[in-house]
Amino acid sequence: MNEAQDPELLEEFTSESLQGLRDVEQDLLSLEGEGDVDVELVNRIFRAVHSIKGSASFMGLDNLVSVAHLGETLLDLLRSGKTKASGALTDAVLAGNDALMQMLEDPDLGANFDCSETLEKLNSVLSSIQNPSGSGNVSDGKAAAESEAIAQASELVKEASEGLEPGDHLSVVRSKADPRFPLFGLEVDLSELHHNVDTKEGVLEGLKSVGKVLHATIPIEEIDKRDSGCCVIYYETVLDVEMISTHFGIPEENITAIDLKSIPAAPAKEDDSSPKDSATETPSPKQPTSEKNEPQVTKRPEKSTSSSSETTSAAKKQPASKPSSSEQTMRVPVRILEELLKWTGNMVMARNQLMHEFDFSESTAFSTLSQAITGVHETVIETRMATTGSLFERYRRIVRDLARQLGKEIAFHIEGGDLELDRTILEGFADPLTHLVRNCCDHALETPAEREEADKNRQGNVYLRSYVQSGEIILEVQDDGRGIPADIICRKAIEKGILTAEESEKLTEEQKVMLIFSPGFSTKEQATSVSGRGVGMDVVKNNIEKVGGTIEVRTKMGEGSVFAARLPLAKALVSSSLTAALIVEIDGEKFAVPETAVSEIIRCDATTNSHIHQVDGREVYQLRDQLVALIDLRVPLEMAELSTFGEGNQLDDVQPGDSRCLVILQYRNHLFGTIVDNVIGIQEIIVRSTPRLLQNETVFSGHTVLGTGRVALILDVNGIVTKMNLEFIEKGKQRKEGEQGEKRVTSTLSSDSPATQKMLLFNYSENEYFAIPLELVALIERVSKADLQKVGENEFCQFKNETISVMRLCKFLPITPLCEDQSEFCLIRPAAVEYPLGILVGMDTSVLEVAETFETRLDDGHGVVGTFMWQDRLVMMLDLFSVFEKHAPEKLRIEDNSDQPAKILIAEDSLFFRKLIAQYIKKPEWTVDIVNDGVEAWDALQKNPSRYNLVISDINMPRMDGFELATLIREDRRFDQLPLIALTTMSDDHFRQKGLAVGFDRYVIKIDKREVRSTVADCLKIKRNR
């Protein structure tokens, strides 16, 4: 049995067949999805299985043959239209496919496999199709077998010279052939043959006169007797192809030279009971008719199988079929490709260096060369890259099978599958993702019934997604299932001793969910056959970390979860691949920053400097509507630091033409900035991995060689963030979790919680803390005791050519004075105060977001508007303006002359501002009614239309906003005389136009007390002219 055991041949066979079977699987899955059977697709599947059967039969692999044969039969029925693609049929063929793959992967090639189950499955589907059909079937089956025999014959001739698919014919031929003479296979159409032959003797005679007819696929005697149909004649002759062709009228394409040596001497399997053999070897009277019924086999060997498509009704339109994914492939050791990649990478770098050294703009030869170099490099990279889509596609089958198995309906989606990364890295993700997908189908997604009950679509969804963000590649598995219950997880973890109850108190929701990655964790008591017991998630985490990635999970109860695996781009790309990077210079050294991490580049000039402020001694940049932290990259790079701490901004000395630039970098969803000495530009660089000796430098993700020949290190934003301990605050969250502050704040999967207020927290003496709205703060600076100068009762301080009046809170509020020994303070410069003023406070300052629930019992009328608890401290909220007034009454006293009694209605949803405004317009003659939103305001007006002399309204309110309220009021004639003032925070300024259009008389900034009071006073005086 065993020339067939030639190991190289076996290898070829197994790897080619496996590739073919994988394609079959994909094709089968897409077959299921379509309405009409795509005939071309089925043909492709058929050919693949057929070809495997042939080779297997040659190799003597019975099990493979039997399974393949049944599969083939089913497929044939499908392609000839005799049955439809049902779930059962696809199941059976998929099962057969699986069995074939398993056997191919087995070292014994399935010799010892028990295929009975698979064969059962296939057989039962087969008989259910065949039995109802009745008599027509037997001959149809035979006819199908016949056409297949002929198809194979043609294929034989084509393949014969490659020695890949011999069959019984060839072995007969071999046994008869004389090695001295050239051997040909002649594919002939008998009807044409007779026409063309000159002699009257008949074809056979003619052939025999100049050579020897060894064998044919129809009985040799029949060649002359039949005048239609096709066959292959195996012919030995000294004539060459051209002569044979002219003499016998056989087109040259149909004449194939056969190399005897390439025909392996396989034992003919005459005793096999496969229908094909019996059909050819025992011609029965039925044959001629069935042969006649077959339309012609095409002459071109390559297209032999289109005969089968013609047995189906020619009228059937071929829907556009996807191109077969199995192109010609070749096996090459990976090592060679890596060598190649290294050389091409060097070529690219050298080319870049040349371009830097010389001017080649005139040389066409150079540009051709340059293009060729880029082309070669990119092509080689392709060999090492694979798309995420190619990995994701594998899960389609898994999801389908699981859905069927579990009785769930699951739709599978791929997003962003075009992303390319290094093949081996991608493989590293295969197992973890498989586990996540299985878990998802098993645990996360509910049954259709459960989903309906929860008001969801019956069909659950699984999304596999990949994208790039700030220098990282992210692979996500998302579902719209149950979500992960953090508290149950936490409880389980405590039960399993993974952590203690006290430790669990300190965890956030997210951290609790992340507990699923702890070793030994599993929430299902029974291991399901699908996802197993507790070995899962921690292995997933480890595998992902092994390739250099991290994993995180976000979940929302009832809505679903997202598992995201992140991998730094430099690790995911093939070494030597090209990527775009920004080249910057710091202290004479050049660095590369991946383009995906760069958000913006801003040239440094005086305007830039004016946008730089100081918070807690550190620089921040005002980027449109947010404050972005400015860091000095010299710190993580351990280069000599700029020291401007306490001495103003680093850009204070900026001149026109300064080459410095501010680069805004992106880390996940956050931004931070840095100032570099120079921006060289964006270049395509070859990424090379960090040398082993430098691998612990986490701020670098690799290196490259620039056009100058110098090495430039590639910066890794993640590494920088970690090394600098930058903590980005999510909206709505506190920096320190788990303490009292957290109860005040909601953190959700989505975005902002509306009712929070940004406050600046500061201390005065040791333990007394105060807060003011951040909007009231223009600047915070550090001052030392030496900077303060006393002039009589007042204190002043010089700052950037300005003299600032310094105010100590203890003078106006009953609080502990600042410590005498204290040498350093912070000075808060308030916004919306025209007078240069600074409030002296302690050093402990920070920014926080608080929900608006504060106590107001301490409202003492002296300037403390309310209090709240913050990390076990009592924080007092100040009304700065009342304090200011006391400090410099002559400068800040609000003048107003109206003594008329008036009733004012205020609509404002923010508790803080309600209090504030109320304070601002506190006057004995004025009665103030305050409501929460537009609806309440409107109700109040309706109840008592003539009560109010003035309405002040916020814009952003729930239920009904300011604009709507204004529109309503203006539409009602009763309120024609009623003045309307709109309250706004500073950023709402662009609403001004709209406000005036809908009918507000005036627009006022909430925090500016003087403006508020004077506007109110004005409005009360004027008579509205409608």
Next chain:
Amino acid sequence: MQLSTFLIDTETFGVPTLLVEELFRPQPVTRVPSADPRLEGITNIRGKTAVVLNMRRCLGVSDADESVANEMVLMETSAGLVEEAKELGLEAFNDPVILRVDESTSICSVNPKTIQPAPAHVNQIFVEGVAKSGDRYITVLSITSLINDILHHSSEN
């Protein structure tokens, strides 16, 4: 066995010639201040990226003046070792490494059997032994041990 020798400060050191690929004049090095101080930085030599070890720093000698001449010694990688080297049990690092030395001096032949082990009070991890050539003593270094030490230190941090 042949030793390639070089001067660092006033002392002569040597490494097996089979482990040396090339000697050349100093070329620009990109500094990496955050790495181990003994690592000067990295540089590109004909398409290969090599890490530069400053031998003066490795041996605890103060940095030389900028103006003082120096040379670079490119060490072989393990892939580039010849049979003979492997037979002798010589080891090289996987990636290219360059040593910055003050001056390279002659190649000496020594009998391996006459190489004495490092003296008891010489504590450096990477001193393999002391060889005598003529009336000179050459301190034989093991660069792989030096590299391992650096790797060890950086992983600790």
